[in-house]
Amino acid sequence: MFDTTLTWNDLAFLAQGAAMTLAVTAVSVTAGTVLGILFGVLRVQLGGIWSAPLTFVLDVFRSVPLLIQLVLGNALQSIAKLGWAPFTTSCVVLSLYTAAYCSEIIRGGIGAVPATTRRAARSLGMTWWQDMRYIVAPLATRVSLPAWIGLTLGVMKDSALVLWLGLIELLRASQILVTRLQEPLFILLICGVIYFVISFPIARLGGYLERRWSPND
Amino acid sequence: MKLSVFAFSLLAATALTSQAHADKLDDIIASGTLRCAVVLDFPPMGARDESNNAIGFDVDYCNDLAKALGVTAEIVETPFPERIPALMSGRVDIGVASTSDTLERAKTVGMTVPYFAFEMAVTANEKSGVKSFEDIKGKIVGATAGTYEAIALEEQVKAWGVGEFRPYQTQADVFLALSQGQLDATVSTSTVAQANVKTGKFPGVAVVGKAPFDTDYVALFTNREEYGLINYLNLFVNQQVRTGRYAELYGKWVGGEAPALSVNGVYR
Amino acid sequence: MLNYTFHWNQALKALPQMLDGAVVTLQIALLSMVLGLALALTLTAFRLSGSRILSGFATTWVEVARNTPALFQIYMAHFGLGNFGIHLSPYTALLIGIAFNNAGYLTENFRGALKAIPDTQARAGRSLGMTPIQAFRLIVLPQMLRVAFLPATNQMVWAILMTSLGVTVGMNTDLAGITQELNARSFRTFEFFALAAVIYYIIAKLVTLAARLVAARMFRY
Numbered sequence: 001m002f003d004t005t006l007t008w009n010d011l012a013f014l015a016q017g018a019a020m021t022l023a024v025t026a027v028s029v030t031a032g033t034v035l036g037i038l039f040g041v042l043r044v045q046l047g048g049i050w051s052a053p054l055t056f057v058l059d060v061f062r063s064v065p066l067l068i069q070l071v072l073g074n075a076l077q078s079i080a081k082l083g084w085a086p087f088t089t090s091c092v093v094l095s096l097y098t099a100a101y102c103s104e105i106i107r108g109g110i111g112a113v114p115a116t117t118r119r120a121a122r123s124l125g126m127t128w129w130q131d132m133r134y135i136v137a138p139l140a141t142r143v144s145l146p147a148w149i150g151l152t153l154g155v156m157k158d159s160a161l162v163l164w165l166g167l168i169e170l171l172r173a174s175q176i177l178v179t180r181l182q183e184p185l186f187i188l189l190i191c192g193v194i195y196f197v198i199s200f201p202i203a204r205l206g207g208y209l210e211r212r213w214s215p216n217d
Numbered sequence: 218m219k220l221s222v223f224a225f226s227l228l229a230a231t232a233l234t235s236q237a238h239a240d241k242l243d244d245i246i247a248s249g250t251l252r253c254a255v256v257l258d259f260p261p262m263g264a265r266d267e268s269n270n271a272i273g274f275d276v277d278y279c280n281d282l283a284k285a286l287g288v289t290a291e292i293v294e295t296p297f298p299e300r301i302p303a304l305m306s307g308r309v310d311i312g313v314a315s316t317s318d319t320l321e322r323a324k325t326v327g328m329t330v331p332y333f334a335f336e337m338a339v340t341a342n343e344k345s346g347v348k349s350f351e352d353i354k355g356k357i358v359g360a361t362a363g364t365y366e367a368i369a370l371e372e373q374v375k376a377w378g379v380g381e382f383r384p385y386q387t388q389a390d391v392f393l394a395l396s397q398g399q400l401d402a403t404v405s406t407s408t409v410a411q412a413n414v415k416t417g418k419f420p421g422v423a424v425v426g427k428a429p430f431d432t433d434y435v436a437l438f439t440n441r442e443e444y445g446l447i448n449y450l451n452l453f454v455n456q457q458v459r460t461g462r463y464a465e466l467y468g469k470w471v472g473g474e475a476p477a478l479s480v481n482g483v484y485r
Numbered sequence: 486m487l488n489y490t491f492h493w494n495q496a497l498k499a500l501p502q503m504l505d506g507a508v509v510t511l512q513i514a515l516l517s518m519v520l521g522l523a524l525a526l527t528l529t530a531f532r533l534s535g536s537r538i539l540s541g542f543a544t545t546w547v548e549v550a551r552n553t554p555a556l557f558q559i560y561m562a563h564f565g566l567g568n569f570g571i572h573l574s575p576y577t578a579l580l581i582g583i584a585f586n587n588a589g590y591l592t593e594n595f596r597g598a599l600k601a602i603p604d605t606q607a608r609a610g611r612s613l614g615m616t617p618i619q620a621f622r623l624i625v626l627p628q629m630l631r632v633a634f635l636p637a638t639n640q641m642v643w644a645i646l647m648t649s650l651g652v653t654v655g656m657n658t659d660l661a662g663i664t665q666e667l668n669a670r671s672f673r674t675f676e677f678f679a680l681a682a683v684i685y686y687i688i689a690k691l692v693t694l695a696a697r698l699v700a701a702r703m704f705r706y
Binding site for chain 2: 489570575653655671
Binding site: 075181 | 258265267268269294295296298299301302303304305306307308387389390393396397416418419
């Protein structure tokens, strides 16, 4: 098993794949979080009935497999002749996917801020914006951050699916090497270890923050 | 002053008219690049060398075409399922991707005359005891999803009523499953079968015979309505054969005598 | 500008075939959930057993399941195990891959749920003469399941979504597999996948609704 034909060149190829995974994740999580905060706040402000259409659309993103979303997104951009590269398509779809989950987390976070606290802030003469900025944001962040870290890691792992569109990320890079070298187990194990090494420390950090910031402790 | 206004309006007029008439062929020539969709896990048609660069029959074919057009070629790797979206979205100009010219697909994209023809071969794992096409009845067989041979094989398995058919998304996965013994046999194009067996990376896997399916003609494809380009591509395919380049490329990547691309008794 | 004519009738003609696939999808998801729950209870027991080896095993399982992509896990179940001569059919590989993933996440859910149940309750049970197993089964377990039920519902929806990954290991009888095959034949990607998306959405909603009804009866939320 350790008698491998894998070269440094191939390891560099895997590293490039991992970099692609991270790049897709970074772009999607950033854009998805901004959108998610926007949608989350909107949903809270508008209330259940007025935000129903938005809630429905976001719910669709959480109820349809990501693979189907990616294929559909790609087909849609191709029909509209947008000519997006697979990277762009992947990031757009993944961002919306992230935003759908993120808005849920944000909504939960805002909901966890006691109404009395917010009323107190407003009666001190704070504007809505000041209330959001100085009262809600810090408190909601504490509640939301661990879940958000979990989401980020989830997106990182789900981003493996963009290989379907031809983007050479970590898993696809591994498959290409498996094709050429025919050492499936060894190469797939390396691939798994890379995912684990990226994900595990961040997951631990999330767990730590959750315990540390847990309001019941 | 007057002159420049005149020149400008002339320029604008040309720009406008040329835009109105420019078809894809014009666009390619004007842009200076020909972007080809090529599948790169389909040796010897498309593969990667040690530095993971694109090589193969289809890659050379695209380069030849670019040369004929006087532009530079750009190889865009597309997995099998991604070929059409890549074309539709304008990310590639044409597909040189071993695409079978089925009538079903011609409803969606425009196919040229065949530029390559595949014979179907049965490749089996020694342990399965498969020695010919007839032996695969009742066995677990697989092929690359959506290919001509996959569709034919699946129908055959259904007709037999015994055995199991599994489509994998890439040719590479089919051979991986075959060498692991997950599949007893596969039907693939003989070129692919030989190229894979020749690598020596699949111990216990051998080509055991021909499959009695019709020859699989594959075509270049582009948008359905781009007649100008399709016309050019048809002539290009003809010229490749006429000049002996087709036979040369066949010798380089596959070896042996190149199969005929024409069908007796009918025009296309 | 849109140079594409939709061929919806082609997709609608394939609807019965796709619905058959939806049944297989639901079946795999349900089975993977049952398996996942059984495994998760076992892993939770391992964690509580006090044995370092057993709880180490459980922790490794949970961390690997949670820190690698589901696609990777399913691919490993098929091609990774295949390397050892263990040949799982696409159906089994997909089922095992998802069950492995489910077990990891559910065990983590249970851990969270257990924290919500005060130790004193189990101790009170013990002082009433219950054995440790009785105390766990009669006092802790029902409450743990109650707390963990809603997250488990989410996991069930996840399991449905994960079944779509079976296409990468040669699965062709579930909804995604059938859709992909129809697409490969006709190149009508958008129509077929849009229809598949609608079906997935409906399945997910029905499952969520069913879970709510069950929860309302069982736990009187």
